[in-house]
Amino acid sequence: MNDGIALALRALHRGERNLAGKLERVADRHRAEHEIHHVATDLAGWSREHVRRIAATAADREVDLTGPAEAGDASDAVFAPHGNRSIAETTDALDPGLLLLRDLRELHLSATANSLHWEMLAQLAQAAKDPALLSLASACHPRTLRQTRWTNTMIKTMSPQVLTSL
Structure with a gap:
């Protein structure tokens, strides 16, 4: 078994699971x-699939997806909170529009990481x-690309409305 295949499958499994959870939380919020x-909600279903x-x-390849991250596996770094807090993160309790933009940004970054x-x-x-x-990649990657296009479109649509109203 190729260690690179195991690493890629683990990164994708974590990333898609993470994105499904984020999409569900955003849908609820x-x-x-x-x-x-x-x-x-629909896009979360794609990631769960x-x-x-x-x-x-x-x-099929006897790769344990529940184990710890491989040494040198930086995939989780993409999903970690960013060091610099944005305006949206400091005021999200006050402004639902900024919270939505922050959520869309995080979804976009997660979907983009999965696409890579x-x-x-x-x-x-x-x-x-x-x-x-x-x-597997040919079946799943197009849906991930669709997730990134949707988040990008929503950011383009929502940001002028939200940011001009501040």
Whole structure:
């Protein structure tokens, strides 16, 4: 078993699980924003499906996804809170619009990180001539790209409204 494959599967499993949880929390937190609530709920379902597919692939390869992160695995760094607190993070209790922008930013960063991991897995699958891994990446990556496009579109749509009203 290639350690790189195990590392990529672990990073994707953690990242997709993390994104599904964030999408569910955002959907719940912003119930009044119907598009945010409904689309985030649907996108969380996509990430949960990715988690199941990654777990099945990992099980076929005897990769333990519950173990500790590999040495040198920096994938969790993408999901850690940022060191510098933004205006939105310091005033989110007061301004729901800023909270929404912060949430959308975090979703976008998480989805983008997952997209990069899917791309790395696809490249690894091609190099290893592994059709099962390539099939997994080919099936899941387009949905992750759709998640990033949605978050980007929502940021473009919401930021002028929110930021001009401050």
